[in-house]
Amino acid sequence: MSRSSSGIVAGLTAAAVAVVGFLAFQASAHVPDTLGKPTKSRPSSSLPPAGAPAQKPKDPTAVPAASGAGERVVYALADRRVWLVDEKDRSTRTFAVMPSTVSPAPGSYTVTSRSGSVTGSDGVRIEHVVRFTTVDNVAIGFSAAVDGTLTSPDPTLKTGGVRMKVADGNAMWTFATVGSKVEVVP
DSSP states (O other), X not given: OXXXXXXXXXXXXXXXXXXXXXXXXXXXXXXXXXXXXXXXXXXXXXXXXXXXXXXXXXXXXXOOTTSOSSSEEEEETTTTEEEEEOTTSOEEEEEEOBOOSSOOOSEEEEOOEEEEEEEOTTSOEEEEEEEEEEETTEEEEEEEETTOOOOOXXXXXXXXXXXXXXXXXXHHHHHOOTTOEEEEEO
């Protein structure tokens, strides 16, 4: 009986070797001609080509491109940031803001009205309100909470106050008078 067992094992081994050889042949038929040959390295999309000047990382405080020209307030919706830009297109101040539940569309606006101190549509006492548009009957403008908080607005309320810290509100109040340009970018 041992002879028949060894014959079966020998037959299975021969069949396995034949299958592996066939699969190896198929695999070698689909290998690219360049495999194993030295190649010129290609620059990665994140690295500059050899000899090119290194690029600086994006400065988060730099005035956004395509945000108008001249003296203006620039409000970047996605960045949640405002820049006060002088007549030579230099940022004189930039700061983070907390957007309202209703936002203006990207575009050019002008400051239409200002209020020194009022109660916001969310019931919070605010100061240095600088309004520049209306969306769905909601006035949109910049303001600072008198208590200095910078909290997220209640998502169930339709509010238009783009909130900032008190010191930033003071700077906005001094910079953006009625008729000043406001550029909203995505």
